[in-house]
Amino acid sequence: MSTLIELRDITKIYGQGQASFKALHGVNMSIEQGDFVAIMGPSGSGKSTAMNILGCLDVPTDGEYLFSDVHVEALSRNERALLRRHYLGFVFQGFNLLARTSAQENVELPLLYRGESSLDRHAAAEAALRQVGLEGWGHHTPAELSGGQQQRVAIARAIVTNPTILLADEPTGNLDTKTSNEIMALLTSLNEDKGITVLMVTHEPDMAEYAKRIIHFVDGNIDSDIRNRAIDSKRSVA
Numbered sequence: 069m070s071t072l073i074e075l076r077d078i079t080k081i082y083g084q085g086q087a088s089f090k091a092l093h094g095v096n097m098s099i100e101q102g103d104f105v106a107i108m109g110p111s112g113s114g115k116s117t118a119m120n121i122l123g124c125l126d127v128p129t130d131g132e133y134l135f136s137d138v139h140v141e142a143l144s145r146n147e148r149a150l151l152r153r154h155y156l157g158f159v160f161q162g163f164n165l166l167a168r169t170s171a172q173e174n175v176e177l178p179l180l181y182r183g184e185s186s187l188d189r190h191a192a193a194e195a196a197l198r199q200v201g202l203e204g205w206g207h208h209t210p211a212e213l214s215g216g217q218q219q220r221v222a223i224a225r226a227i228v229t230n231p232t233i234l235l236a237d238e239p240t241g242n243l244d245t246k247t248s249n250e251i252m253a254l255l256t257s258l259n260e261d262k263g264i265t266v267l268m269v270t271h272e273p274d275m276a277e278y279a280k281r282i283i284h285f286v287d288g289n290i291d292s293d294i295r296n297r298a299i300d301s302k303r304s305v306a
């Protein structure tokens with residue numbers, strides 16, 4: 069496996085002066101291509117802050133971020149946007165779908181931003197909806213879909229661009245246990261069958277068990293970083 073992402077001594081300070089808050093205290097992390105990582109830890113420990121930096125949605129105060137050996141901290145805002153658009157996929161707790169827009173059009177949106185033709189967008193979105201088990205559901209609006217189906221649409225939107233890595237911040241946070249397990253099975257298959265690297269924040273130990281590696285944040289630092297042996301043995305038997 070080759071290294072996809074490396075964080076070196078990343079710090080993040082929000083605000084200025086008296087009101088400033090240090091959310092990350094020099095985080096070091098390396099993620100291999102093809103890995104499936106769960107990030108856990110108490111509320112306020114810096115999980116989303118780290119995810120936002122990894123996703124090029126925010127910049128660190130200090131430290132180095134390498135993506136495929138490219139120094140992200142040295143990129144311009146536009147270059148970061150290009151990296152985001154071409155290599156990263158995002159899934160959020162609240163699905164973040166456009167309400168009055170069909171599932172199909174929601175999934176096509178990232179391709180529209182990329183300037184792809186309507187024919188190409190349509191075919192790619194249909195394929196992505198098929199991959200998440202929503203073939204034939206493209207004409208429905210989010211309100212006509214269950215929470216689990218809405219998250220599937222959001223995952224289809226995230227993978228329609230063929231990202232290298234999928235970043236998911238509490239993707240099952242709004243879902244019941246059965247639906248959560250279905251979404252985790254989907255993320256597992258995207259990791260195993262499509263080779264997409266998955267990085268997911270979760271509060272739920274049962275969901276973290278799907279990952280190959282579990283990183284715990286405490287107070288803006290990595291407290292533990294362990295290989296999930298249950299998964300390793302399960303997969304080597306299979």
Ligand SMILES: Nc1ncnc2c1ncn2[C@@H]1O[C@H](COP(=O)(O)OP(=O)(O)OP(=O)(O)O)[C@@H](O)[C@H]1O
Pocket residue numbers: 082083089090091109110111112113114115116117118
């Ligand atoms: N934009 C911001 N401005 C100021 N402080 C912030 C900002 N975003 C986050 N923080 C603070 O940084 C710390 C880390 O926040 P972060 O959102 O990364 O935590 P988290 O681990 O994702 O928590 P949760 O499990 O509740 O989502 C918190 O104390 C939070 O209040």
Ligand SMILES: [Mg+2]
Pocket residue numbers: 115116117
């Ligand atoms: Mg968070």
